Amino acid sequence: MASRPRTLYEKIFDAHVIERRDDGTCLVFIDRHLVHEVTSPQAFEALRMKGRKVRHPELTLAVPDHNLPTTARVDADGNRVPIADRESREQLAALERNAPANGVRYFDATSRQQGIVHVVGPEQGFSLPGTTIVCGDSHTACHGGLGAWAFGIGTSEVEHVLATQTLLLRQSKTMEVRVEGELGPGVTAKDLIMHIIGVIGTAGGTGHVIEYRGKVFEEMSIEGRLTVCNMSIEGGARGGMIAPDEKTFAYIKGRPFAPREDEWDAAVAYWKTLYSDPDAVFDKSVVIDAAEVEPSVTWGTSPEDVVPIGGVVPSPDSFTDPSKQAAAQASLDYMGLEPGTPMTEVEVQNVFIGSCTNSRIEDLRAAAEVLRGRKKHANIKWGIVVPGSGLVKEQAEAEGLDKVFIEAGLEWREPGCSACLGMNPDKVPAGERSASTSNRNFVGRQGPGARTHLVSPAMAAAAAVTGRLSDVRELQREPA
Ligand SMILES: CC(C)[C@H](C(=O)O)[C@@H](O)C(=O)O
Ligand code: SF4
Numbered sequence: 001m002a003s004r005p006r007t008l009y010e011k012i013f014d015a016h017v018i019e020r021r022d023d024g025t026c027l028v029f030i031d032r033h034l035v036h037e038v039t040s041p042q043a044f045e046a047l048r049m050k051g052r053k054v055r056h057p058e059l060t061l062a063v064p065d066h067n068l069p070t071t072a073r074v075d076a077d078g079n080r081v082p083i084a085d086r087e088s089r090e091q092l093a094a095l096e097r098n099a100p101a102n103g104v105r106y107f108d109a110t111s112r113q114q115g116i117v118h119v120v121g122p123e124q125g126f127s128l129p130g131t132t133i134v135c136g137d138s139h140t141a142c143h144g145g146l147g148a149w150a151f152g153i154g155t156s157e158v159e160h161v162l163a164t165q166t167l168l169l170r171q172s173k174t175m176e177v178r179v180e181g182e183l184g185p186g187v188t189a190k191d192l193i194m195h196i197i198g199v200i201g202t203a204g205g206t207g208h209v210i211e212y213r214g215k216v217f218e219e220m221s222i223e224g225r226l227t228v229c230n231m232s233i234e235g236g237a238r239g240g241m242i243a244p245d246e247k248t249f250a251y252i253k254g255r256p257f258a259p260r261e262d263e264w265d266a267a268v269a270y271w272k273t274l275y276s277d278p279d280a281v282f283d284k285s286v287v288i289d290a291a292e293v294e295p296s297v298t299w300g301t302s303p304e305d306v307v308p309i310g311g312v313v314p315s316p317d318s319f320t321d322p323s324k325q326a327a328a329q330a331s332l333d334y335m336g337l338e339p340g341t342p343m344t345e346v347e348v349q350n351v352f353i354g355s356c357t358n359s360r361i362e363d364l365r366a367a368a369e370v371l372r373g374r375k376k377h378a379n380i381k382w383g384i385v386v387p388g389s390g391l392v393k394e395q396a397e398a399e400g401l402d403k404v405f406i407e408a409g410l411e412w413r414e415p416g417c418s419a420c421l422g423m424n425p426d427k428v429p430a431g432e433r434s435a436s437t438s439n440r441n442f443v444g445r446q447g448p449g450a451r452t453h454l455v456s457p458a459m460a461a462a463a464a465v466t467g468r469l470s471d472v473r474e475l476q477r478e479p480a
Contacts, residue, residue, distance in 0.1 A: 008276045012132065054102040061124070067424050096108065113390060118140065136155055141232040148241065175210045189223075204237075210232050248271070297459065310343070346453070351461075354438070359437075366457045384411045385405045386416065434452055441453065
């Protein structure tokens with residue numbers, strides 16, 4: 001009998017189920033576990049208290065990112081600069097202790113490989129197609145850009161994975177987001193995923209794993225795919241993935257943890273089976289017309305509060321749902337915006353280019369292309385560019401991108417989560433606005449009272465040049 005047609009997610013799920021239980025839960029094998037300093041200390045502590053060992057230390061990779069200041073980490077004498085904040089210092093110290101004590105591979109704060117966990121995994125070839133990847137972090141879906149089933153877990157699950165290399169969970173429903181047609185010039189992966197979240201809403205993917213399908217994704221770079229999948233959680237989904245293809249294989253080949261030469265052909269042969277069968281049925285399907293996607297920007301305090309850059313701040317009355325009307329009013333009050341204001345009239349004082357959504361080399365190139373030969377506007381008090389990893393930083397410097405940023409008046413920093421969230425010294429001052437390439441515009445996300453407008457790297461660069469939210473396509477048309 002021919003086997004039932006399956007989606008990509010179902011294929012990966014089936015390949016990892018150890019046991020299906022009568023209550024509908026499944027025990028699933030976890031291939032890769034990424035660990036950072038914020039969600040791991042209690043998990044390691046719990047193991048220690050129970051006298052348990054890490055079951056598969058070789059399948060875990062630890063790296064600090066959230067709390068690290070992005071200023072110099074060693075002083076002129078080569079000594080480590082201590083972290084001023086006590087909690088951050090303690091969390092980092094715990095990871096530095098716990099990883100080696102448990103035989104877990106660790107990239108320390110000063111190593112070239114250090115970076116944001118979701119940048120490091122793909123970059124090291126640790127994240128691979130067809131694998132189950134978890135991390136105590138909601139943006140783990142990012143790795144789905146390589147055709148993995150990747151999802152965030154809580155600290156108690158981190159402990160479970162460390163102890164057993166398995167998780168007990170229920171199979172998710174499947175959702176396809178099919179994008180038809182082609183993206184227009186100047187429209188990036190970030191604009192597309194913001195648009196998608198604007199369409200489906202922050203609850204649109206609840207209970208589902210999204211597969212992004214269509215020619216747009218086939219033509220998209222791996223960096224772009226990682227950006228798209230990264231924000232799946234902002235659409236409420238448990239994960240997001242894109243079927244691996246030749247681009248994926250080329251991206252992975254030769255990376256430190258990638259399959260070696262003698263294992264490569266077998267790995268690729270397996271990866272080539274990882275796609276949704278033509279007759280596979282998704283529980284939910286959303287179709288997006290790529291031609292409708294414009295460079296996008298958020299106006300509110302939820303990632304679904306998206307408009308095209310040519311749009312205006314919406315009026316709360318324009319929403320039919322009363323709870324959304326109230327949320328929109330609260331957002332506008334927090335953001336200090338009036339309905340009807342053109343988005344391009346909104347002035348910004350801060351620019352942040354970074355985060356696991358947009359800190360890979362291609363993102364930095366896109367920002368630098370806009371900034372080359374230009375200067376930041378007088379409105380901009382603080383503009384920082386934070387590469388996603390030490391290796392991204394080296395690559396950017398080899399291409400001279402750091403100089404472009406510095407000459408434009410922006411700061412060039414050490415890798416980490418930085419101003420994506422206010423857990424380290426990089427914060428947007430209360431009442432000020434930022435054009436930010438990160439993924440969340442929640443109240444207080446970039447610091448108490450900070451007003452965040454999510455944008456793509458090119459759009460953040462355009463805001464740096466003009467001092468307001470701007471349509472990057474206008475700058476792209478005129479010479480610097
Ligand atoms: C601190 C961490 C647990 C958190 C997450 O889970 O996503 C952070 O990375 C975020 O982006 O809000
Ligand atoms: S860069 Fe931002 S979204 Fe990504 S892991 Fe760090 S804090 Fe979370």
